[in-house]
Amino acid sequence: MAKGLRRRGYHHGNLGEALVAAARRLIAERGPAGFTLIEAARLAGVSAAAPYRHFKDRDALLAEVARRGFEEFARRLGVAWEGGSAAHEELEQAPEAAFLRMGEAYLTFAREEPGYYSAMFAPLPGAARKRHPRNGGAFAALENAIGRVSAGRGKRLDARLVAYQVWALSHGLATLAAAGQLPAGAARLAPAALLRDGVGALIAGAGGVPPSRPRKPAPRASARSAKPTSRKASPRPRE
Numbered sequence: 156m157a158k159g160l161r162r163r164g165y166h167h168g169n170l171g172e173a174l175v176a177a178a179r180r181l182i183a184e185r186g187p188a189g190f191t192l193i194e195a196a197r198l199a200g201v202s203a204a205a206p207y208r209h210f211k212d213r214d215a216l217l218a219e220v221a222r223r224g225f226e227e228f229a230r231r232l233g234v235a236w237e238g239g240s241a242a243h244e245e246l247e248q249a250p251e252a253a254f255l256r257m258g259e260a261y262l263t264f265a266r267e268e269p270g271y272y273s274a275m276f277a278p279l280p281g282a283a284r285k286r287h288p289r290n291g292g293a294f295a296a297l298e299n300a301i302g303r304v305s306a307g308r309g310k311r312l313d314a315r316l317v318a319y320q321v322w323a324l325s326h327g328l329a330t331l332a333a334a335g336q337l338p339a340g341a342a343r344l345a346p347a348a349l350l351r352d353g354v355g356a357l358i359a360g361a362g363g364v365p366p367s368r369p370r371k372p373a374p375r376a377s378a379r380s381a382k383p384t385s386r387k388a389s390p391r392p393r394e
Contacts, residue, residue, distance in 0.1 A: 171209040173199040175223065178216050179270035187217055187277035218279055224271030228264055229292035235260035236300055250303040257300055258325065258350045265329035276326070297322060304358060312361050320361075324353050 177198035181190035192213045193203045210216040235256040265272045301321065302314040331337050332346045342348060 170199070170201060170205060173201070174206055174209060174216060175220055178220050179274070181270075182217075182220065182273050183270035187273050192216060214280055217274055217277060220271065220274040221277065221279070224268065224275040225291075225293055227268070227271060228275065229296060231260045231264055232257050232293055232296045236296060250300070250307050254300050254304050254354075255351060257297070258354060259347055261325045262329055262332070262346050262350065265333065269333065272329070294318060294322065301358070305361075308358075310358075310361075312358070317357060317361050320357050321354050324357065325350060328353075 174195050177195040178190060181194060181198065190213075192206050192210070195213075195216060196203050196206050199206075206216065210219065236253050238253055238256060298314050298318040301312065301317050305312040305314065305317075328337075328346050328350050337346060337349075338344050343352075
């Protein structure tokens with residue numbers, strides 16, 4: 156792998172690509188905090204100073220890996236949702252099937268791309284985070300899918316709220332699966348089955364968006380209470 160990176164690296168004018176590939180491999184092996192810019196340069200087959208031609212520091216390289224990961228992640232979710240031209244009619248009539256494909260694509264991506272996936276959810280300093288917007292496309296795809304599914308069920312949900320809940324469940328299951336913390340051998344406890352059942356329960360149990368209620372006018376004072384009362388003077392005692 157390292158020799159392959161060297162062949163495709165700096166000498167071929169692909170220094171940036173070689174560094175991203177090296178960082179992606181190191182992140183997959185050690186986690187997003189487990190590599191240095193010098194190690195990425197060594198794996199890419201270039202000098203320790205060469206990476207600074209493309210990246211300000213290690214955080215900038217990590218942010219670039221995360222950005223590319225989210226791009227690929229959003230693409231895969233979109234492909235799963237669309238399902239190809241043959242599934243277009245199915246998407247219109249039964250969006251639940253397309254939504255289940257998105258869940259499977261989520262777990263598959265996390266399993267097949269640990270370098271990307273770990274970088275995507277690694278904490279970044281504020282400056283790097285602002286330079287590299289993260290999950291916009293992927294989250295928008297998820298939010299849109301939930302809106303379509305809930306509309307197909309005749310429910311009016313807060314799609315953004317439910318999307319965050321589904322994302323949290325999906326990320327938790329992917330993390331547990333990667334750490335080997337889910338039991339093996341039980342089909343109903345497989346990650347895909349847990350995600351399918353959990354998301355179904357979330358959507359089924361989610362409350363609808365409360366309709367906006369017109370503000371009630373302030374109570375008007377009754378004519379009786381509005382009429383000023385006059386106090387009669389008490390009679391003076393006779394002398």
